[in-house]
Amino acid sequence: MILRRPFFWIILVIAAFFIYAPLRGNDVSLREDLILVAIAIILASNLNLMIGYTGYVNFGHIVFYGLGGYIGLYLATVRGWNLVLSALLAGLAVSVCALLFGLAILRLRGAYFALATIGVLQAVQAFVSNFDPWGRSTGMYLSFDAYQPLGGAMRALWITYYLIIAVMALSMILSLAIKNSKFGMGLFAIREDEDAAVVLGVNATVYKAIIYSVSAFLPAVAGALMFYKNGMIDPSIAFEYMLSLEGIVMLMLGGQGVVMGAALGGTLYEKLRSYLLTSPKLSDFHLVIAGGLLLLVVLFAPGGVMGWLYRLVPRARRVIE
Amino acid sequence: MNSILEVRGVSKRFGGLLAVSDVSFNLGEGEILGLIGPNGAGKTTLFNVVNGVYKADQGSVLFAGKDITGSSPDEVVHLGLARTHQIVKPLNDLTLLDNVTVGACFGREYLGLKAAQAVALEVLQQVGLADRAHMLARSLTIAGKKRLEVARALAAKPKLLLLDEVLAGLNPTEIAQMIDLVRKIRDSGVSVFMIEHLMQAIMSLSDRIVVLNLGRKLAEGRPDEVVHNADVVEAYLGFPDIVDRLTRTD
Numbered sequence: 291m292i293l294r295r296p297f298f299w300i301i302l303v304i305a306a307f308f309i310y311a312p313l314r315g316n317d318v319s320l321r322e323d324l325i326l327v328a329i330a331i332i333l334a335s336n337l338n339l340m341i342g343y344t345g346y347v348n349f350g351h352i353v354f355y356g357l358g359g360y361i362g363l364y365l366a367t368v369r370g371w372n373l374v375l376s377a378l379l380a381g382l383a384v385s386v387c388a389l390l391f392g393l394a395i396l397r398l399r400g401a402y403f404a405l406a407t408i409g410v411l412q413a414v415q416a417f418v419s420n421f422d423p424w425g426r427s428t429g430m431y432l433s434f435d436a437y438q439p440l441g442g443a444m445r446a447l448w449i450t451y452y453l454i455i456a457v458m459a460l461s462m463i464l465s466l467a468i469k470n471s472k473f474g475m476g477l478f479a480i481r482e483d484e485d486a487a488v489v490l491g492v493n494a495t496v497y498k499a500i501i502y503s504v505s506a507f508l509p510a511v512a513g514a515l516m517f518y519k520n521g522m523i524d525p526s527i528a529f530e531y532m533l534s535l536e537g538i539v540m541l542m543l544g545g546q547g548v549v550m551g552a553a554l555g556g557t558l559y560e561k562l563r564s565y566l567l568t569s570p571k572l573s574d575f576h577l578v579i580a581g582g583l584l585l586l587v588v589l590f591a592p593g594g595v596m597g598w599l600y601r602l603v604p605r606a607r608r609v610i611e
Numbered sequence: 612m613n614s615i616l617e618v619r620g621v622s623k624r625f626g627g628l629l630a631v632s633d634v635s636f637n638l639g640e641g642e643i644l645g646l647i648g649p650n651g652a653g654k655t656t657l658f659n660v661v662n663g664v665y666k667a668d669q670g671s672v673l674f675a676g677k678d679i680t681g682s683s684p685d686e687v688v689h690l691g692l693a694r695t696h697q698i699v700k701p702l703n704d705l706t707l708l709d710n711v712t713v714g715a716c717f718g719r720e721y722l723g724l725k726a727a728q729a730v731a732l733e734v735l736q737q738v739g740l741a742d743r744a745h746m747l748a749r750s751l752t753i754a755g756k757k758r759l760e761v762a763r764a765l766a767a768k769p770k771l772l773l774l775d776e777v778l779a780g781l782n783p784t785e786i787a788q789m790i791d792l793v794r795k796i797r798d799s800g801v802s803v804f805m806i807e808h809l810m811q812a813i814m815s816l817s818d819r820i821v822v823l824n825l826g827r828k829l830a831e832g833r834p835d836e837v838v839h840n841a842d843v844v845e846a847y848l849g850f851p852d853i854v855d856r857l858t859r860t861d
Contacts, residue, residue, distance in 0.1 A: 472716050472724045479713045482702035489662065489696070490763060491688035491717030 292467050297549065297611045301466065304553070305459035309452060321451055325519075326564065328458040330556035332512045333533070334540040335461040335549070339505040341538065342547035343474065344498060345481030346396070347404045350411030351537055354506040355513035356528030357414060358384045360424055362514020363523050367436050368423075374453065377514035384510035385503045392502035396495065399484070415529040429524025436521075450519040457512045464508065465549040466611060468501075477501055481547075532577070536563070539584045545596030550610045554595055614673075615640045615771050615802045616661070616692075621670035623653075623660050630656040632826040633670070638771070643793070643803040645817030645834070647810075649846060652823040654806045655697055658773050661804075662694050663687045675770060691719040694773035695760035697806070701748035708744040710759055711735055711766045718767025731766055738762045738792060754785045761792065765801075772796060774805040778812055790816060814838070822846070 292298050308328060312321035333355065340348045358380040365376035395406040419427045437446035468474040476497050479487035488494050517523040536559065544555020559580070566576035591598050600607050616638040623631040631653045638644045646654050659665045661672055663684045671680040674692050682690075693714070702710050708731055715727035715734075722730060735741045738758045743751070748759060757777050764772055774793065778786050790812055797803050807813040813820065814834040822830040822837055824846040830837050837843055841852075 470724075472727070475709065475713055475716055475724065478705055478709070479702055482704060483700045485664075486696070486700035486702065487713070489664070489684045489688070489694060489700075490714050491685045491721075491767060492713070493683075493685045 292463070292470065295466065295470065295611070296609050297466055298463065300610070301459055301462045301549075304462075305455055308455045308458070312451075321448075323564065325451055325454055325516075327557050327560045328454050329512060329516060330537075330540060330560040331458050331553045332454075332461045332556075333509055333537045334544065334552040334556040335458075335465050336505045336507075336509050337537045338465060338541055338546060338549070338552040339468065339477075339501055341541055342552070343468065343477045343481060344501050345484075346498065346502075347538070348407045348502075348505075349404050349538070350407035350409075350534055351505070351509070352529060352531070352534035353411045353414050354384050354388065354509040355516075355533075356523075356525075356530075357387065357418075358510025358513035359517035359523050359528050360418060360430075360513075361510070363430055363432070363517050364424060366514070366518055367430070367432055370439075373440065373450070373515075373518060377453070377511045377518075380514040381507045381511035385507045388506035389499055389503040392499040393495075396498040396502060411529060411531065411534065415525050418528070419525045425524070427525055429522060429528075432518070432521040447519060450515050454512060454515050454519075457508055457515065461508045462549055462553060464504075465552065468504075469549060469611060473497070473500075536580060539580050541594075542584055542587050543594055545594030545598075548594075548596040548611065551594050551596035558595070613640045614638060615642075615675055616804065617673040618657075618661065619671050619673070621657070621660055621667045621672065623656055623665055624668050629826050631660060631667075631823075634823070634826075634828045635670075636821050636828065636831055638802060638804055639818075640802055641797065641800065642818045643797050643805065643816055645813040645820040646804065646806045646823065647808070647813060647820060647837075648823035648829070651825075653826040654823055655775060656826075657823065658694060658775055658804075658806065662692055662773060685717065688718055688767050688769075689721065691768070691770035692773070693718065693764035693767040693769035693771075695757075695764050695775055695777055697775040697779070699753070699756040699760050701751065701756050701759055703747065703749035705748060706745050707735060707740055707748055707751070707759060707762075708732065710748050711762045714763035714766035715768075718769070720768050727766070730768075731762075734762045734766045737765070737795075739788070753780050754782070757781065757789070758792075761789075761796075765796065769801060771802045771804060774803060774807075776806050776808060778807055778809045786812060 308324055312324060337348060337351045340346050361383050362376045362380035365371045365379060366373050391410050395403060398406050418424055424430060437443040440446035440449050476492040479490060479492050480494050480497060484494055540555040540559040541552055543559055545551025563576055566572045566579060587594060614637040619635050621631055621634050648654050660667045663682045666681050671678055674690060679687055711731035711734055712727045715722050715730040735744050738761055740758055740762060751759060761777060778789055781789060793803060793816060817834055819832060820834055820837045821828060822843050829846055830840045830843050
């Protein structure tokens, strides 16, 4: 049972902190900081299911986030549906798309798969940029009264914040649950040696398609919430290729294959990035530093922060998963 | 004797190379069948056709009365046909326990995680790796990795076990232990089909032997019949009368 795992409760404590910290003193700027950290954790955690658990590098993971944003925003505003329902439907729709994409491109392995994921991102972006109901390349904007159903803009922003924190907690719980399941065991086997896994009885084709689809769900939900909160969406911010790459840096930094690794890497990287972006001297420099950081991690700490911690304190493996 | 495995007229071609050509034989329940032949004879290819890694171009494979021609390896395992690899494929960054648990999880009984771990511990005990259950597979020696291959396959609770050169690269003590293990596996009711280059071992272990050369079945029979078969001796050594020459006492 997942309730017996200490790390499950650690996740809840982390989520409680995210909720409590900005609430105390009604600190809106802290909330805006934490929301970016939460999005980073959501993206890194779900990317971890592909890269860390299954061994398949997805360069186009952001496509789920962006597509979820579009579908969610469309349902919530143009159709006027309930926000939570719209976000869940966006997640579901994107998961189904991912399952179909997955069955097609997961026949590829290694670098070929990675290239195909870039293709998926480009194709979806090109489609959305030419799709009339979604405003083509200018995107969609919310009018201010779109927030009325939630009791005005102020309240709506807090509500979406809590929802995003919930999605963050769910992302980590999902990672933890999969890690401690038979399904996860099958994924690990695929990561280590796909041919051996198949000979041992793992239906790799189905497993890979399922995890690709599962890894799409929560990012899509988060995208729907986030773009609703921002009040606008267009193809270049929805499918930001850089963010896709940065997700991989986060994972390497924190430690791939580890639930806490994705969360820690997401937090550290997001903090570093916002520091660099807002510092007047270094703002154009942040990708250079990200690249250098990735290089250092790959060369000197291939297991990331968590790998380093596990080596230092082997017993930590049992508590911090 | 009932056949657990029937191979009927199986051929497998890679481009211009006919790796396995019209091979047929039966494997009886509870039998140890040896598969020998010079390098490149098509032994591992035949294994790959039997467990579904390759699809046969011609012919059919029946396992426990069921046609499994064209089934994928993971389907074949669920039916109870497990195998080891000549070039070991450990799941390096998983513990031995996890390696074997994968075998039990996705094997014939398709166990849940908890039950699979219990089976895995038993099997690790059986192959003599229980004390290293929580070490990573990459830390094992080659002999350990071969045992791990066998353990993973056994954890699937197979009816038939395909062993691809489990003795190669082992020292004499390890070979003796492995031979002992194979006997015990058979005594527990599992049929065994094994490729082996080590003649002494395969001769003493096998009930019957199939000999492949250049993809064709050259001979089949009891070990003592096979070693005296002129075609077999020629395929291996080049002189049809080498046994007579070497054993002549005048």
